[in-house]
Amino acid sequence: MSNTGRQLKIGPTDNTSDQRTPRNRLRLIPEIARESFAPYVPQRGLSRQNDWDLTRIAPDLPRAEGVAIEVSGKLQNERGTPISNAMLEIWNANHFGRYRHIEDHSNIPLDEHFLGTGRVFTDSEGNYTFWTISPGAYLARPDIGRWRPKHIHISVSGGGSRLITQLYFPDEPNNASDPMAILMGDDFERNIGKPYETPKIDVDSGLNFDIVVGGRNAVYFE
Amino acid sequence: MKANMQADLLLPTNEDTVGPYFPINFSDPLLEDLSQFESGITAQPQGVPIILKGRLLDRYGELANGTVVEFWQANAKGVYRSPKHEGDSDIDPWFWGYGRLRTESGEFEFKTIMPGPCADRASNITITLFSDGISRIVTQIFFADQTGNASDPLLQSLSCEDQAKLSARHEGEADCGSKIYTIDIVMAGENEIPFFDDLIREGE
Ligand SMILES: [Fe+3]
Numbered sequence: 008m009s010n011t012g013r014q015l016k017i018g019p020t021d022n023t024s025d026q027r028t029p030r031n032r033l034r035l036i037p038e039i040a041r042e043s044f045a046p047y048v049p050q051r052g053l054s055r056q057n058d059w060d061l062t063r064i065a066p067d068l069p070r071a072e073g074v075a076i077e078v079s080g081k082l083q084n085e086r087g088t089p090i091s092n093a094m095l096e097i098w099n100a101n102h103f104g105r106y107r108h109i110e111d112h113s114n115i116p117l118d119e120h121f122l123g124t125g126r127v128f129t130d131s132e133g134n135y136t137f138w139t140i141s142p143g144a145y146l147a148r149p150d151i152g153r154w155r156p157k158h159i160h161i162s163v164s165g166g167g168s169r170l171i172t173q174l175y176f177p178d179e180p181n182n183a184s185d186p187m188a189i190l191m192g193d194d195f196e197r198n199i200g201k202p203y204e205t206p207k208i209d210v211d212s213g214l215n216f217d218i219v220v221g222g223r224n225a226v227y228f229e
Numbered sequence: 230m231k232a233n234m235q236a237d238l239l240l241p242t243n244e245d246t247v248g249p250y251f252p253i254n255f256s257d258p259l260l261e262d263l264s265q266f267e268s269g270i271t272a273q274p275q276g277v278p279i280i281l282k283g284r285l286l287d288r289y290g291e292l293a294n295g296t297v298v299e300f301w302q303a304n305a306k307g308v309y310r311s312p313k314h315e316g317d318s319d320i321d322p323w324f325w326g327y328g329r330l331r332t333e334s335g336e337f338e339f340k341t342i343m344p345g346p347c348a349d350r351a352s353n354i355t356i357t358l359f360s361d362g363i364s365r366i367v368t369q370i371f372f373a374d375q376t377g378n379a380s381d382p383l384l385q386s387l388s389c390e391d392q393a394k395l396s397a398r399h400e401g402e403a404d405c406g407s408k409i410y411t412i413d414i415v416m417a418g419e420n421e422i423p424f425f426d427d428l429i430r431e432g433e
Contacts, residue, residue, distance in 0.1 A: 012426025023362030026287040033426035046301035221241025
């Protein structure tokens with residue numbers, strides 16, 4: 008019987024990771040207490056009508072600057088069972104690499120037509136689709152010249168599934184030096200989207216990202 | 230997609246840091262106050278209203294700003310609102326048990342009701358932290374003045390020192406009458422609290 012939990016690793020060149028990563032090994036949960044560690048998230052509603060389209064702030068407003076992309080994929084659990092009616096909360100930087108967030112104090116320009124946050128739900132087969140502007144990379148550590156590669160933040164919640172992750176883009180020069188990508192090692196490949204063509208819709212290209220929520224104690228079948 | 234041969238399971242998508250800019254416009258006041266059902270509805274969950282005041286601290290004792298905190302707890306009768314308990318007569322229709330907030334400073338206030346003890350377990354709240362620099366980390370906190378702590382299997386798997394780190398202390402009453410509990414959640418370093426591994430099972 009192996010009786011220790013994981014030792015979390017610290018992202019190299021990431022100061023926050025050094026400050027906040029627990030140094031002790033994670034403790035194992037006694038079997039009798041496992042159920043209590045698996046939250047079940049109630050369904051919530053949408054706030055804006057076009058929450059699926061991050062490329063514009065409202066349907067009647069112009070499109071933001073940059074490359075419009077479609078992101079789509081299937082959400083499933085480790086057994087391959089589709090997870091329906093789950094909420095994806097999405098946020099990404101604008102074309103230039105700036106978030107419209109009160110705590111993003113960088114000098115990179117905002118785009119008056121880009122909000123950069125949205126939400127969608129998976130359908131009965133676990134599929135989701137949203138549009139956004141391909142985000143810019145941004146300089147995360149000016150002191151050592153480390154960039155964050157282009158990425159889209161995605162938070163999945165609903166029922167027994169809970170995951171916060173990031174979607175990366177293929178062949179980006181900064182992928183290899185990202186501290187979280189370094190920690191993921193070969194597994195990083197699973198967080199890179201697969202490009203596809205989008206001839207019939209009003210975006211420049213597509214990125215497929217199938218999401219597998221795994222590893223939690225209790226898997227509820229939705 | 231590649232399958233995990235050993236168990237014939239799909240390989241999970243990697244969890245990643247939430248980053249510093251979790252959108253504040255995703256906040257939902259109803260998820261920060263479970264002692265209410267919905268605003269304007271004359272219904273209240275059963276149980277003793279409490280306010281959990283917490284501080285998230287890093288290894289230098291600095292507040293861990295911008296962290297997303299999630300809560301999961303049983304109702305006053307000790308029943309979780311999960312599919313396993315569907316139809317249970319002790320389900321409280323006015324209580325879900327899932328909460329979420331983003332703390333700008335690293336301090337938070339979560340309004341809820343005292344979770345009931347349930348078979349074998351003392352009153353507790355599962356707390357999940359999503360923060361810049363790390364992926365999800367999970368712990369469970371208890372209440373120093375509630376019964377059952379001495380026989381809780383999770384608490385009893387820890388040293389006395391670690392048990393104390395997971396015990397919220399009762400510190401007075403708010404104007405609204407809610408009991409106030411306080412807890413310091415030290416994420417790393419000298420006074421680091423225990424975090425738990427919900428990916429690995431005993432014996433695996
Ligand atoms: Fe980011």
